[in-house]
Amino acid sequence: MGSGIGIGLLGLGTVGGGVASILQSPSERHPLVADLKLVRVAVRDLNRPRSVELPNEILTTDPAVVVNDPAVDVVVEVIGGIEPARSLILQAIAAGKSVVTANKAVIARHGEEIADAATKAGVYVLIEAAVGGGIPIIEPLKQSLGGNRINRVSGIINGTTNYILTRMAEEGAAYESVLKDAQELGYAEADPAADVDGLDAADKIAILANLAFGGSVERSAVPTAGISQLQGRDVDYAKQLGYGVKLLAVAERMKPSGEPLPLSLRVQPTLVPNDHPLAGVNGVNNAILVEGDPIGRVMFYGPGAGAGPTASAVVADILNIAGISQATQGDDRLDPLLAASSWRRCVLVDRGEIRQRHYVRFHTQDAPGVIGRIGGCFGDGGVSIQSIVQFNASKAGAEIVVITHEVSQKKMDDALQSIQALPEVSGLAAHLGCL
Amino acid sequence: MGSGIGIGLLGLGTVGGGVASILQSPSERHPLVADLKLVRVAVRDLNRPRSVELPNEILTTDPAVVVNDPAVDVVVEVIGGIEPARSLILQAIAAGKSVVTANKAVIARHGEEIADAATKAGVYVLIEAAVGGGIPIIEPLKQSLGGNRINRVSGIINGTTNYILTRMAEEGAAYESVLKDAQELGYAEADPAADVDGLDAADKIAILANLAFGGSVERSAVPTAGISQLQGRDVDYAKQLGYGVKLLAVAERMKPSGEPLPLSLRVQPTLVPNDHPLAGVNGVNNAILVEGDPIGRVMFYGPGAGAGPTASAVVADILNIAGISQATQGDDRLDPLLAASSWRRCVLVDRGEIRQRHYVRFHTQDAPGVIGRIGGCFGDGGVSIQSIVQFNASKAGAEIVVITHEVSQKKMDDALQSIQALPEVSGLAAHLGCL
Numbered sequence: 001m002g003s004g005i006g007i008g009l010l011g012l013g014t015v016g017g018g019v020a021s022i023l024q025s026p027s028e029r030h031p032l033v034a035d036l037k038l039v040r041v042a043v044r045d046l047n048r049p050r051s052v053e054l055p056n057e058i059l060t061t062d063p064a065v066v067v068n069d070p071a072v073d074v075v076v077e078v079i080g081g082i083e084p085a086r087s088l089i090l091q092a093i094a095a096g097k098s099v100v101t102a103n104k105a106v107i108a109r110h111g112e113e114i115a116d117a118a119t120k121a122g123v124y125v126l127i128e129a130a131v132g133g134g135i136p137i138i139e140p141l142k143q144s145l146g147g148n149r150i151n152r153v154s155g156i157i158n159g160t161t162n163y164i165l166t167r168m169a170e171e172g173a174a175y176e177s178v179l180k181d182a183q184e185l186g187y188a189e190a191d192p193a194a195d196v197d198g199l200d201a202a203d204k205i206a207i208l209a210n211l212a213f214g215g216s217v218e219r220s221a222v223p224t225a226g227i228s229q230l231q232g233r234d235v236d237y238a239k240q241l242g243y244g245v246k247l248l249a250v251a252e253r254m255k256p257s258g259e260p261l262p263l264s265l266r267v268q269p270t271l272v273p274n275d276h277p278l279a280g281v282n283g284v285n286n287a288i289l290v291e292g293d294p295i296g297r298v299m300f301y302g303p304g305a306g307a308g309p310t311a312s313a314v315v316a317d318i319l320n321i322a323g324i325s326q327a328t329q330g331d332d333r334l335d336p337l338l339a340a341s342s343w344r345r346c347v348l349v350d351r352g353e354i355r356q357r358h359y360v361r362f363h364t365q366d367a368p369g370v371i372g373r374i375g376g377c378f379g380d381g382g383v384s385i386q387s388i389v390q391f392n393a394s395k396a397g398a399e400i401v402v403i404t405h406e407v408s409q410k411k412m413d414d415a416l417q418s419i420q421a422l423p424e425v426s427g428l429a430a431h432l433g434c435l
Numbered sequence: 436m437g438s439g440i441g442i443g444l445l446g447l448g449t450v451g452g453g454v455a456s457i458l459q460s461p462s463e464r465h466p467l468v469a470d471l472k473l474v475r476v477a478v479r480d481l482n483r484p485r486s487v488e489l490p491n492e493i494l495t496t497d498p499a500v501v502v503n504d505p506a507v508d509v510v511v512e513v514i515g516g517i518e519p520a521r522s523l524i525l526q527a528i529a530a531g532k533s534v535v536t537a538n539k540a541v542i543a544r545h546g547e548e549i550a551d552a553a554t555k556a557g558v559y560v561l562i563e564a565a566v567g568g569g570i571p572i573i574e575p576l577k578q579s580l581g582g583n584r585i586n587r588v589s590g591i592i593n594g595t596t597n598y599i600l601t602r603m604a605e606e607g608a609a610y611e612s613v614l615k616d617a618q619e620l621g622y623a624e625a626d627p628a629a630d631v632d633g634l635d636a637a638d639k640i641a642i643l644a645n646l647a648f649g650g651s652v653e654r655s656a657v658p659t660a661g662i663s664q665l666q667g668r669d670v671d672y673a674k675q676l677g678y679g680v681k682l683l684a685v686a687e688r689m690k691p692s693g694e695p696l697p698l699s700l701r702v703q704p705t706l707v708p709n710d711h712p713l714a715g716v717n718g719v720n721n722a723i724l725v726e727g728d729p730i731g732r733v734m735f736y737g738p739g740a741g742a743g744p745t746a747s748a749v750v751a752d753i754l755n756i757a758g759i760s761q762a763t764q765g766d767d768r769l770d771p772l773l774a775a776s777s778w779r780r781c782v783l784v785d786r787g788e789i790r791q792r793h794y795v796r797f798h799t800q801d802a803p804g805v806i807g808r809i810g811g812c813f814g815d816g817g818v819s820i821q822s823i824v825q826f827n828a829s830k831a832g833a834e835i836v837v838i839t840h841e842v843s844q845k846k847m848d849d850a851l852q853s854i855q856a857l858p859e860v861s862g863l864a865a866h867l868g869c870l
Contacts, residue, residue, distance in 0.1 A: 030581035136579030144571030146465035147750030294743025308729025315582030323772035
């Protein structure tokens with residue numbers, strides 16, 4: 001690469017437009033931004049009106065033209081989706097170009113294939129924008145926290161669901177009505193499944209786990225529950241007990257350690273105590289908490305989505321590649337921190353082995369002794385309880401909410417089965433995680 | 436450098452011991468940690484018992500031996516204080532070695548001299564541990580946020596004072612008694628001046644401003660107020676009005692922009708609204724909020740001090756140097772992001788031009804019309820008021836608390852002068868900042 005770095009952009013939607021707009025106005029940003037030249041941009045439709053003005057001759061409808069243009073040093077993929085994004089990334093790598101992508105779906109599913117190809121080709125694939133929007137989290141995990149043994153990464157990493165949960169908590173509103181509002185405001189898609197079912201968060205926690213623990217995990221094996229079944233009354237009961245409800249994604253190492261390293265990953269609505277750093281993360285904001293030895297706990301907080309924040313993360317990656325290419329001057333060796341290929345094998349433990357605290361709500365008869373019976377079943381099953389509270393007792397029945405101490409999923413499931421067999425218990429109405 | 440990187444440590448106190456302990460147990464950390472070899476350590480007393488065991492032959496009482504040892508590739512300075520730390524850093528640079536330091540006092544005062552020397556010598560001087568303990572903030576500012584125009588950096592960057600303020604707020608305790616406790620617990624030094632007078636925070640905000648805005652500022656010109664004069668009743672009144680009191684350090688660009696870039700820096704006890712991300716930062720924790728375009732607001736939170744967190748930051752810097760040296764293989768060019776020399780001139784505006792919201796408390800007679808007179812003086816002086824509240828009226832007098840909208844310090848000072856001249860006003864009892 002010369003003193004200017006040629007950038008090829010695949011996609012000129014919200015994020016792509018944000019990136020172009022930063023590159024076109026380098027003033028008052030880091031001076032290296034002025035060295036980045038947008039030389040090729042692939043768009044779907046040449047004639048569509050856009051927020052950024054670009055010379056016609058750099059636009060093309062053929063992404064292969066961008067990938068193969070010798071003037072392009074770094075390919076920025078902001079098309080989204082699995083294909084053709086994956087193939088284009090691999091083609092760019094094969095052409096000896098470093099890649100910057102915001103594509104969490106591709107990285108969560110094909111990250112290993114892409115990383116292997118990049119290592120062979122001696123190029124970087126940087127993904128800061130794939131998790132947490134503008135929040136610097138990928139690079140801190142790869143570089144700033146490298147001296148630590150990471151024990152746990154947890155976070156609120158989907159802005160849409162956090163917006164919905166925040167409004168449910170603040171207004172006591174029902175899920176469906178807030179979702180409708182969120183769709184009208186553009187915070188949720190017409191088909192909200194990827195967000196509300198937790199799939200987007202599962203992609204992101206799989207990526208974070210890979211970086212934090214040094215090995216890739218099977219994306220499809222991440223236990224994932226969304227918020228579409230969440231009832232307002234559980235948000236309300238949680239509030240009365242001193243908790244907020246968040247869609248939490250967690251990746252933690254199991255003890256004892258081993259080879260491959262056993263990890264527990266999960267995405268589920270989770271009670272977060274009011275004094276926990278993640279409790280105050282509201283609206284479309286994201287936050288990621290990293291726990292390690294010897295650092296203790298650090299948290300990264302900010303806007304989890306949007307054109308500006310995501311573009312900021314994409315440009316950060318481009319700058320990193322530009323900076324290191326100025327230092328190496330065409331040398332093909334990679335900075336092992338930035339390259340961040342996997343360095344050990346990790347394996348997800350079975351769902352039954354996952355250990356955490358639980359929140360459960362039962363419909364019961366309003367009969368004396370029910371609480372005792374439920375408590376007894378938990379005790380017999382080796383599940384110790386932090387609190388058990390009866391809400392809303394009436395002739396129609398009562399609701400009993402239990403918060404447990406940390407216990408394995410298997411013991412919890414067994415205890416729940418025996419409780420549901422009690423004649424006084426008419427059903428398990430809710431089952432959430434709890435920090 | 437070969438495949439192993441030789442580390443020379445200046446100082447084996449709390450932080451130095453923490454660094455040694457990470458280097459001695461690389462297992463389960465980033466694999467690059469295993470390439471770091473501790474080859475020389477300067478200590479004050481060879482015979483002192485230590486928490487880490489080191490071979491006697493690598494210990495020396497002469498720091499020059501560490502700096503000049505050809506086996507040392509990176510010098511880690513964790514002695515603290517201005518001299519001999521500054522000279523040793525410059526000697527290491529002159530010997531062609533990169534330097535990692537946790538020394539905010541040296542960097543805030545001699546950062547430009549050191550950066551210039553490093554640029555000439557083609558080496559890095561990395562300072563992640565100088566601000567925010569283990570929180571990654573230096574590197575995100577240098578690398579991950581480089582695409583942004585930074586508008587403002589603000590934060591709670593002194594753990595001792597935040598611990599004291601947290602306890603004052605939670606227990607309604609007086610400053611002196613909490614300080615005494617903090618000293619007994621080891622959270623405050625026997626001579627607490629550097630912390631409680633805001634000097635430590637001023638060092639750190641000067642460093643952050645340099646990185647965020649690209650130019651160094653005159654450390655001695657940073658307006659600085661500490662917490663030693665803070666009264667419990669102001670913490671209490673603030674609470675009643677929906678605020679917490681934090682020792683806040685702020686660096687922001689002034690409008691209109693210019694060349695050199697006008698900046699406002701300040702350290703002072705400041706009211707923070709309860710729903711602000713910094714409000715929940717309690718105890719010895721630190722947090723830094725960065726505001727920029729297009730990212731919006733991101734916050735970095737974590738332990739602001741302590742052996743483990745600070746050692747984590749030191750090792751992060753060593754890893755960065757090790758990583759890039761593997762990529763460049765002895766090439767002398769620097770990564771301009773990591774090198775982070777200044778790239779424009781900045782200048783601090785006069786104190787009178789600093790614009791912010793203010794909290795003031797007056798002792799007054801409990802006479803009708805006092806609030807009107809005070810409000811009138813503010814209005815005449817062009818200071819618009821958000822709220823004016825009377826507390827504690829009695830025969831002995833009343834206390835009137837005013838929170839203003841944003842206004843220049845000069846207008847505020849003028850208005851305060853005319854208010855203090857009112858016969859009903861017996862004094863200005865408190866004057867804090869307000870977010």
